[in-house]
């Protein structure tokens with residue numbers, strides 16, 4: 001197995017994620033992508049999935065326009081009019097960033113992520129993603145926004161009656177990609193996540209970690225510049241979680257901005273990336289090379 | 299095998315429409331849930347069939363009524379020796395009545411000529427020839443009415459009129475000099491009215507039922523594909539793409555239903571027409587091809603409207619952005 005993963009990294013990673021000759025629809029400024037891409041190439045194609053993380057503690061320079069920008073965002077669910085799920089949140093996330101969003105259950109992590117994909121609209125304030133103000137965005141434009149954002153969820157959201165290949169291909173079929181593109185990109189991205197050999201398996205023939213890798217593959221197959229993950233390792237045991245984490249890290253190495261909500265203290269502590277901590281809808285900490293922090297005492 | 303070349307080929311044929319996908323998905327759902335879909339198809343078929351029967355039937359009846367209404371005139375036969383001045387005077391008197399549209403004088407010669415024409419296919423020539431140049435057909439006043447329903451009242455009025463008795467063909471019994479097609483008229487009016495009302499009610503009901511059925515099957519289809527729809531949203535499928543399979547399913551069911559209705563109408567008509575023509579030889583049972591084609595086209599259109607509307611409403615409730 002390790003040799004297989006090494007193989008994937010050398011061939012697949014830079015090609016799939018940054019896109020070859022076909023221009024990537026960019027959320028980030030293209031120069032930023034190019035810069036991050038350089039760093040990905042520099043990073044040695046290191047061993048297996050379980051090798052030490054090269055990018056530990058990496059800080060993304062705060063230059064250019066932010067990929068994500070929240071300005072005084074308040075979100076009140078109609079069901080809870082007196083308790084805002086997010087209260088006056090302002091935050092910038094730059095291209096190539098890797099951001100952990102941490103906080104207690106009910107602190108507003110999922111709400112924050114749902115704002116980014118415009119599953120919900122801010123009650124007040126502006127959410128700007130890829131230069132577009134989602135608060136003012138027309139409904140019909142939302143699908144085109146989502147094509148630029150990959151999403152990964154705790155419950156995988158795979159279709160049980162489609163194979164691994166079918167599940168990933170479905171994401172491209174849905175947005176009207178021709179068959180030739182699908183046939184080229186799906187095997188590539190499955191190689192990237194290390195599932196090339198299980199292409200014809202159905203989801204219930206896979207382990208939880210493998211299923212989650214399928215959903216990461218589906219999120220990445222259209223080469224989105226932004227990846228949003230809501231507790232992607234919430235259902236997985238620690239060793240498998242680390243595998244997923246490294247996959248996401250590797251994807252981030254190639255320039256993809258990753259925003260990830262998590263409860264996994266060990267993972268946050270070991271990665272030493274940017275940490276945004278929420279509590280009752282407020283940002284209580286925003287720290288480069290942060291740890292899970294605060295909650296150590298609990 | 300380099301990835302670059304593969305992608306190069308791929309960019310050549312971009313953006314296919316999702317029509318094929320939609321039809322495939324719809325077909326799959328229909329195959330898996332054929333009993334519900336069959337229900338929708340049958341209700342569409344039934345309502346369109348009844349509508350078709352109504353359209354064709356009323357076109358047929360209005361042809362018939364048109365020819366019968368022409369015949370709803372009163373003929374007042376005049377004696378051969380009637381004074382022409384008296385006839386003229388009586389003609390203008392009747393014309394003065396409020397419900398009378400026109401009164402024409404038909405001479406003996408005209409009447410005979412008409413008799414020849416209408417009877418020609420029943421060997422009238424022989425009968426006429428047997429008359430040896432005599433003309434037994436009386437002259438008459440032909441009275442047309444504004445409202446054909448008043449025919450009986452007006453006829454009685456003429457019979458009771460002393461002025462008419464003076465010039466009537468059979469002065470001793472004026473009633474037998476006055477003729478009109480009473481029975482046919484009565485029946486046609488009541489029957490067509492009832493048929494119209496019943497058909498309208500039936501059509502409204504059936505369209506509603508068909509609509510509910512389509513709506514239901516599409517709702518089922520949506521529930522069956524909930525997960526898929528969720529994922530489609532996630533990956534940025536456009537709303538029209540998500541709707542595609544459901545629109546296609548509604549349209550397919552409606553189309554199948556309307557084709558069935560058209561085929562049944564055509565078969566039924568082919569079977570009925572010879573029988574009708576046989577038993578009622580004096581009436582013409584011809585439908586203009588334009589009417590038939592127009593009817594079929596509007597059935598298909600109506601079916602598709604029901605199908606699309608039914609699925610659109612189902613989707614509106616279940617596919618919010």
Ligand SMILES: Nc1ncnc2c1ncn2[C@@H]1O[C@H](COP(=O)(O)OP(=O)(O)OP(=O)(O)O)[C@@H](O)[C@H]1O
Nearest residue numbers: 077079080085103104105106107108109110111112
């Ligand atoms: N659809 C909704 N309607 C009403 N209130 C909601 C809704 N979704 C979330 N909330 C409330 O908003 C607050 C934030 O919820 P959110 O799901 O963002 O928390 P979270 O940080 O993701 O929690 P967890 O770690 O358990 O996933 C909670 O108080 C929750 O009860």
Ligand SMILES: [Mg+2]
Nearest residue numbers: 109110111230
């Ligand atoms: Mg959550």
